Amino acid sequence: EVVLTQSPLSLPVTLGQPASISCRSSQSLVYSDGNTYLNWFQQRPGQSPRRLIYKVSNRDSGVPDRFSGSGSGTEFTLKISRVEAEDVAVYYCMQGKRWTFGQGTKVEIK
Amino acid sequence: EVQLVESGGGLVQPGGSLRLSCAASGFTFSRYWMHWVRQAPGTGLLGVSRISGDGTNTDYADSVKGRFTISRDNAKNMLYMQMNSLRVEDTAVYYCARDDLWGQGILVTVSS
Numbered sequence: 588e589v590v591l592t593q594s595p596l597s598l599p600v601t602l603g604q605p606a607s608i609s610c611r612s613s614q615s616l617v618y619s620d621g622n623t624y625l626n627w628f629q630q631r632p633g634q635s636p637r638r639l640i641y642k643v644s645n646r647d648s649g650v651p652d653r654f655s656g657s658g659s660g661t662e663f664t665l666k667i668s669r670v671e672a673e674d675v676a677v678y679y680c681m682q683g684k685r686w687t688f689g690q691g692t693k694v695e696i697k
Numbered sequence: 698e699v700q701l702v703e704s705g706g707g708l709v710q711p712g713g714s715l716r717l718s719c720a721a722s723g724f725t726f727s728r729y730w731m732h733w734v735r736q737a738p739g740t741g742l743l744g745v746s747r748i749s750g751d752g753t754n755t756d757y758a759d760s761v762k763g764r765f766t767i768s769r770d771n772a773k774n775m776l777y778m779q780m781n782s783l784r785v786e787d788t789a790v791y792y793c794a795r796d797d798l799w800g801q802g803i804l805v806t807v808s809s
Contacts, residue, residue, distance in 0.1 A: 626796075628742075635792060635799040636734075636742065647797055679742055683796070685756075686732055686744030 589614055589682050593689035599697045600670045608692045610680035612661040624683030627656055627665045630691075631676040640665065641683065672696065699723030701776075701793045706803035713783050713807070719776040719793030719800060727751065727771040729796070733778050735789035736802075745791070746778065761787075783807045 590613040600606045616623050627640040638647050640656035643663060653668040667674055675696060680689040705717040717733070733745040746757045746767040755767050766779040776793055783805075790802040 630742075635802055636794075637799070638797045641796070677741075681742075686734065686747060688742040688744065691741045 589616070589685060589687050591680050591682060591687055591689035593678075593680060593692050596690060596692055598692055598694045600667075600694060601697045602672065603669050606667040606670050606674075606694060608665045608678055608680075608694075610658075610663045610665070610689050612663075612682070615660050616663075616682055617660065618684060623659065625656075625658065625663050626681045626683045627654075628679045628681060628688075629674075629676045630679065631673075636679065639678075667694075670694070670696070699798060701795070701798055701800035703791065703793050703800045703803035706791065706805045708806045708808065709783055710809050711783060711785055711807055714779070714781045715783065715805060717778040717780065717791055717793075717803060717805070721774045721776065721793075721795075724795075724798075726769075726774040731769060731776045732794045733767060733776075734792045734794055734799075735787075735805075736792070737786070737789040743789075748776070780805070 592611045594609045616625050623643050625643050628636040630636040639650050644656045655666050657664050677691045677693050679691050702720045732747045735745050748755045748767045752769050764782045768777045788807050792802045793800040
């Protein structure tokens with residue numbers, strides 16, 4: 588079973604500054620079709636999760652371009668280039684085939 | 698409008714049963730794997746179960762295997778989760794989800 592480990596679990600950030608979240612997998616997430624099914628979700632307080640990034644680096648429709656995803660194999664990163672107040676949320680990485688989630692990273696404003 | 702709407706949650710005693718429903722609209726429901734994900738109070742997300750578009754393939758988290766059954770009715774655009782032998786630790790908000798589309802969630806509370 589794939590285990591996803593996120594770090595840090597809490598991330599205080601100054602408005603306008605960048606933020607970076609790491610997600611490490613216990614095994615390679617490259618699927619048999621050659622795709623890597625690693626997604627990122629945002630869950631704002633009191634809301635349902637919202638997918639931001641799919642297959643490592645593809646932004647969903649309506650997601651601001653300050654969000655970007657990268658990585659390969661077992662190591663992945665979500666970056667926010669300049670944090671805004673509306674980015675306060677918990678962010679989860681997720682293995683998109685078996686729907687295994689990381690523990691979540693809480694982004695808050697310093 | 699493309700949306701998922703859950704119903705059927707509530708308060709149930711340990712050992713009891715509940716059936717969650719999820720009404721899908723605005724997309725070709727039968728084309729998609731569908732999922733139930735839960736979130737216990739103050740915790741993260743757990744994929745509980747999933748079902749293929751034609752309903753022939755299902756999968757369950759170990760913690761619910763043998764107690765929960767996922768099903769779907771593609772003619773009615775409905776997803777279901779039959780939950781039996783409920784435990785206190787099943788208390789959570791349950792979300793119906795497609796890859797990029799989630800419902801608003803429904804609270805299930807298991808308590809005596």
